[in-house]
Amino acid sequence: MKKILGVYSAPRPHWVGDGFPVRSLFSYQSHAAHLSPFLMLDYAGPAQFAPAAQPRGVGVHPHRGFETVTIVYQGEVDHRDSTGAGGHIGPGDVQWMTAASGILHEEFHSEAFTRQGGTLEMVQLWVNLPARDKGADAGYQTLLDREIPSVALPGEAGRVRVIAGEFDGHRGPARTFTPIDLWDLRLNQGSTARFELPEGRTLALVVLRGTVRVNGRETVREAQLVQFDRAGSSLEIEADTDATLLLLGGELIDEPVVGYGPFVMNSEAEIAQAVEDFNRGRFGAVPH
Numbered sequence: 170m171k172k173i174l175g176v177y178s179a180p181r182p183h184w185v186g187d188g189f190p191v192r193s194l195f196s197y198q199s200h201a202a203h204l205s206p207f208l209m210l211d212y213a214g215p216a217q218f219a220p221a222a223q224p225r226g227v228g229v230h231p232h233r234g235f236e237t238v239t240i241v242y243q244g245e246v247d248h249r250d251s252t253g254a255g256g257h258i259g260p261g262d263v264q265w266m267t268a269a270s271g272i273l274h275e276e277f278h279s280e281a282f283t284r285q286g287g288t289l290e291m292v293q294l295w296v297n298l299p300a301r302d303k304g305a306d307a308g309y310q311t312l313l314d315r316e317i318p319s320v321a322l323p324g325e326a327g328r329v330r331v332i333a334g335e336f337d338g339h340r341g342p343a344r345t346f347t348p349i350d351l352w353d354l355r356l357n358q359g360s361t362a363r364f365e366l367p368e369g370r371t372l373a374l375v376v377l378r379g380t381v382r383v384n385g386r387e388t389v390r391e392a393q394l395v396q397f398d399r400a401g402s403s404l405e406i407e408a409d410t411d412a413t414l415l416l417l418g419g420e421l422i423d424e425p426v427v428g429y430g431p432f433v434m435n436s437e438a439e440i441a442q443a444v445e446d447f448n449r450g451r452f453g454a455v456p457h
Contacts, residue, residue, distance in 0.1 A: 170384045170405070171372060172398040174203070179212065179392040186227030188278055189213045189289075194375060194394045197295075197433060201426040203396060204373055206297040206347055206419045208235055208426070208433055212377060212392055214290035215243060218278070221286070226277030229455050232268035233443045234303045234433040236296040236346075239264040240332070240353065242377070242413070244289035245282040250274035251453035254309035261314025263332055265343050269298060269305040271443070271452045292377070292415060294351075299422050300435050302346045316342050317353075326360035327408070329353070334418065350418035356381065356408035364404045364416075372397040372404070372418045379412025 179192035191211040201208060218225065224247075239246065241258050248264055249255040251273040258264050259279075266274065278289070298305070318331045318339040329336050333343035334350030341351065348370075356362055356379070366372060374383065374395040382388050384405050389395055397404075399421070406414070425435045432443040446452065 170403045171366070171401040173384060173387050174396045174398055176387055176389055177394045177396070179394075185211070185213075186225070188225030188227060188276075189291075190216050191293075192392050194392065197426055197428045200396070201428075204371055204417070205426070206349065206422045207371070207373065207417050208295040208297050208428070210295075210375060210394070211293045212375070213293070215288050216290070217286075217288055218282075219286045221283050224277040224280065224283045227275065229273050229275045230431060231271065231273050231447045231452050232266075232431045233271045234439075235268055235298050237264075237266045237268065238294040238296060238343075238351070239266075239276075240292045240294070240415070242290040242292075244287060244291065245279035246276055246291065247279045248274060248276050249455050249457075250307070250309065251455050252307050252309060253456060256309065256311040258311065261317070261330075263312040263317065263343070265310040265312060267305065267308040269303060269307050271446060272307040273452045273455050275455055292375075294417070295433070296345075296349065297422050297426065297433060298346055300424055303434060305346075310343060312342050322356075322360075322362050324360065325357065326362045327354065327356040330355075347422060348420040350416065352416040354406075354412075354414040354416055356406060356412045356414065358408055358411050361405065361407045364406075366402050366404060366418055368402045369399050370418050370420055371399060372416075374404075374406075375415040375417070377413045377415060380409040381412050381414065382407040382409060
């Protein structure tokens with residue numbers, strides 16, 4: 170069994186722009202050394218929005234040195250960036266944006282969601298890039314719900330949506346720079362699911378909804394993060410209620426992590442360069 174190193178609760182919510190009330194379950198300031206290659210995870214919502222005339226969200230802002238992964242559970246989000254790419258994602262869809270050498274982008278509630286109102290629930294995960302790839306071209310992947318394998322667990326325990334990596338012979342559609350498992354887990358009340366994972370990799374489990382018991386010893390509830398030791402390979406999850414979880418696994422990037430807001434590099438000099446490049450307009454512009 171994987172040894173549990175800690176269970177962490179999300180702090181109080183804060184707003185990102187005017188469209189995303191988020192709880193930050195971890196960040197590169199607090200967990201970077203232990204959760205590599207993952208840098209940050211924000212859980213937005215579930216939050217109810219009334220109909221509005223203008224889309225809520227967050228305006229143009231930069232990133233460099235990593236990737237952002239947005240998973241929508243409820244609601245709809247529109248995206249535009251300085252590569253000219255854009256996308257619309259709704260329930261079950263995933264946006265995988267590679268900032269790498271630098272990107273500007275914006276995220277807003279879709280026009281339909283803005284007009285109708287409703288519940289917004291989503292996760293944004295930041296995934297680090299190794300030094301050799303931090304200067305790669307920026308890019309964007311839209312992974313629609315229908316393109317993501319959904320694999321039934323034995324004994325009608327639930328399902329695994331394989332966003333990245335591989336489970337039970339099914340490979341996720343996301344293209345990644347380093348080996349990553351990103352699984353959207355849905356477990357049924359009273360069921361038990363067992364997983365075998367690669368030895369030596371980082372492993373974390375995020376409970377978004379419901380209550381589960383992990384490895385027979387820790388009860389974990391909504392908006393809590395479980396961090397595991399890299400040794401061992403077995404994981405057992407018993408669902409006390411219907412539960413939605415996110416499993417994060419990956420190969421360690423054993424390099425310095427130096428972050429400043431939306432920039433994550435390997436040195437202070439690289440951060441200073443990122444700030445200068447942004448201020449001088451070298452990240453391009455978001456077309457409108």
